[in-house]
Structure formats: C-alpha cells, structure tokens
Amino acid sequence: MMPDSWNWEEIINIILLAMLIVMAIGIVRLRNLFAVVMLASIFSLIMASVFTLLDAVDVAFTEAAVGAGISTILALGTLALIDNRREKIPDRFHFTPLLVSLATGAALLWAMEELPVVGDPSAPAQVHVGPAYIARTPEEIDVPNIVTAVLASYRGFDTLGEVTVIFTAGIGVMYLLGVMPVIGARRRRRRDGDGPL
Numbered sequence: 001m002m003p004d005s006w007n008w009e010e011i012i013n014i015i016l017l018a019m020l021i022v023m024a025i026g027i028v029r030l031r032n033l034f035a036v037v038m039l040a041s042i043f044s045l046i047m048a049s050v051f052t053l054l055d056a057v058d059v060a061f062t063e064a065a066v067g068a069g070i071s072t073i074l075a076l077g078t079l080a081l082i083d084n085r086r087e088k089i090p091d092r093f094h095f096t097p098l099l100v101s102l103a104t105g106a107a108l109l110w111a112m113e114e115l116p117v118v119g120d121p122s123a124p125a126q127v128h129v130g131p132a133y134i135a136r137t138p139e140e141i142d143v144p145n146i147v148t149a150v151l152a153s154y155r156g157f158d159t160l161g162e163v164t165v166i167f168t169a170g171i172g173v174m175y176l177l178g179v180m181p182v183i184g185a186r187r188r189r190r191r192d193g194d195g196p197l
Contacts, residue, residue: 012053019046031087037075044068055145058152058159070170077174 023043030036044067051060079085116123133146133154141149151159 009053013050016046016050016053020050031089033079033085033087034076036087037072037079040075041068041072044071056147057145058148066166070166074170074173 020043023039023046026039027036027043030039044063047067048060048064051057051063116125120126133150137143137146137149141153143149143152
C-alpha cells in the first residue's frame, strides 16, 4: 500500500519525467534516424501530456500538432528523400557547438539574476495588466487556466494569425518536398542529355 501522503498527480508527473529522460537519452544515443524521429515524436506527445496536467491545454495542442504532428511528417518526408538513414559517426569531437551551448547557457543564467522572484507582488507582471486578467477571467471566460483564456479569447485573433502562419509554412515546406525531387530529376535528365535542354 502507498502512503496517504502521496499525491496521484505527483506520481504521474514523476513517471512522465522519467519517460522524458529515457526518450532524451535514446534520442542522443541512437544512430538510426527513423528511430530518432519516432522517439522525438513520442517525446512531444509526453510533453503535451505534461502541459495538459498543468492546465495549459493551448500549449498542449500546439506541442501535439507541431511537435508530434508536423515535425514528424517533415522529418519522415526528409528521410524518404535521402539514401543513408543512419547518422554519420563523426571522426573527431567538435568543440565549437559545446562552447556555443555553454556560452548561451551562461548568458541565460546571468540574465536570470535580473528577473523578479517568482510570486513577487511588485513584479511588472503582477502590477499592470495581470490583475485585470485574473479578476475578469473567472466571470467572462470561465476557464481554469488564465493563459489559455488569454490566448484563446482575449488574444484570439492573434492566436488565429499565429496558426495561419504555421499552416502556411507547413504547406510551403510540403510543396518544396513534393517539388524538389521533380526538379532534381529534370536537372539530372538535362545533365545526362536525356531530356529537353
């Protein structure tokens, strides 16, 4: 029997976090690109579940649609166009990406020192428009997550614009994936002298 002090939500969060860690290790360690794409898609679905548990349904929808949906389709489409589906093992270790990552992390940690403390009542987010949204959301929108209420209702047109941009970009990439093999075949025919110049 489990102790009474254990909370089911905490247990689920720990299980999801453990699954995320396993997926991340698998993505880094595997050389099969198809398996990496599938693990990345599963990672996005687990993150969507985490966002849902945090009552951020709008972010969960975006993660599921973009992370697990569109990104997976684009990656699989790219894998279909290449010959080698295994990651090339580098001959030597490159220090430049590691240095860039460490420098970026150090800059972010340095910038975090200037951020207000979490829950500080004098923080800019707490004294300007935030209190108005907190007071009006339960009456006007009746959604438990205020971020979801802001994105889906108060800023609905802005969210619609963002979705339109993402949709247009996805259509453009799918068009390029469909057209590029045809263009490549025409260029090969012209180069070999089999087709019209």
